[in-house]
Amino acid sequence: MDTEKASIRDIINNRVKGVKAKDIDMATQDYSNDVILFDIIDPLEHHGKNAVKKRLQEWLSTLAEIKNFEIRNIGIHVSETIAYCTSMNHIDAVNTNGNKLNMWWRETTCYAKLNGKWKITHAHSSVPFNPDNGQASIGLKPEQIQ
Numbered sequence: 001m002d003t004e005k006a007s008i009r010d011i012i013n014n015r016v017k018g019v020k021a022k023d024i025d026m027a028t029q030d031y032s033n034d035v036i037l038f039d040i041i042d043p044l045e046h047h048g049k050n051a052v053k054k055r056l057q058e059w060l061s062t063l064a065e066i067k068n069f070e071i072r073n074i075g076i077h078v079s080e081t082i083a084y085c086t087s088m089n090h091i092d093a094v095n096t097n098g099n100k101l102n103m104w105w106r107e108t109t110c111y112a113k114l115n116g117k118w119k120i121t122h123a124h125s126s127v128p129f130n131p132d133n134g135q136a137s138i139g140l141k142p143e144q145i146q
Contacts, residue, residue, distance in 0.1 A: 004078045007118050008085060008111060012071050019069045022060045028053050032112065032119040040105050040125045052123075063101070068092040071107070073142055083111040083118065088142040089125070103127075103138045 011030040018027025028049060037046040039055060046055050073088040086108050093101045110122040128137045 001078050004083065004118070005076045008076050008078070008083055009074070011111075011118060011120070012074065012085070012087075016069055016071055019056075019060070020066055022063075022066070024053050024057050024060070027056060030118065030120055032114060032121045035120055036122050038122075038124040038126075040127055062095050063093045064096045064098070065094045066091070067094070081113040083113075085109045085111070104141055105138075 014030060015027050018024070018029075031049045031052055033049050034047070035049055035052055037052050037055065038044065039046065046052055068090065069092075070090045071087045072090070073086075075086040077084050086106075088104055089107050090104050091101055095101055105125050105127050107123060107125045109120055109124075111118045112121045113119075128140065129135060130137055
């Protein structure tokens with residue numbers, strides 16, 4: 001299973017490299033064609049690889065500079081044909097209006113082995129919220145686990 005986990009880590013690393021380079025194809029090369037994405041902004045869901053590419057392009061076009069993008073505190077759990085990964089994702093960037101964006105969010109990514117290769121079939125991103133005011137808690141930072 002270590003080889004399988006290493007393959008999934010390669011997918012994660014490709015996503016990070018792709019986002020940092022604003023390379024949509026690199027960042028999405030390991031998504032399945034019928035992937036379902038639950039993103040941290042609306043709408044509630046995106047269906048299909050083309051929708052994920054479009055969403056990523058929209059997001060990256062709002063960023064003038066990406067200082068850092070990372071996926072860490074990674075937990076990978078693998079069986080023969082299904083896997084999932086939990087992580088804390090971080091972006092440090094400046095948007096096209098000159099505003100700083102420095103936030104963390106949680107992500108769970110599901111994988112299926114399709115034609116011998118791991119593909120992302122579902123990704124769910126979220127941020128916790130304050131139940132007293134209903135506002136997202138985007139200023140939180142994770143503890144370093146790995």
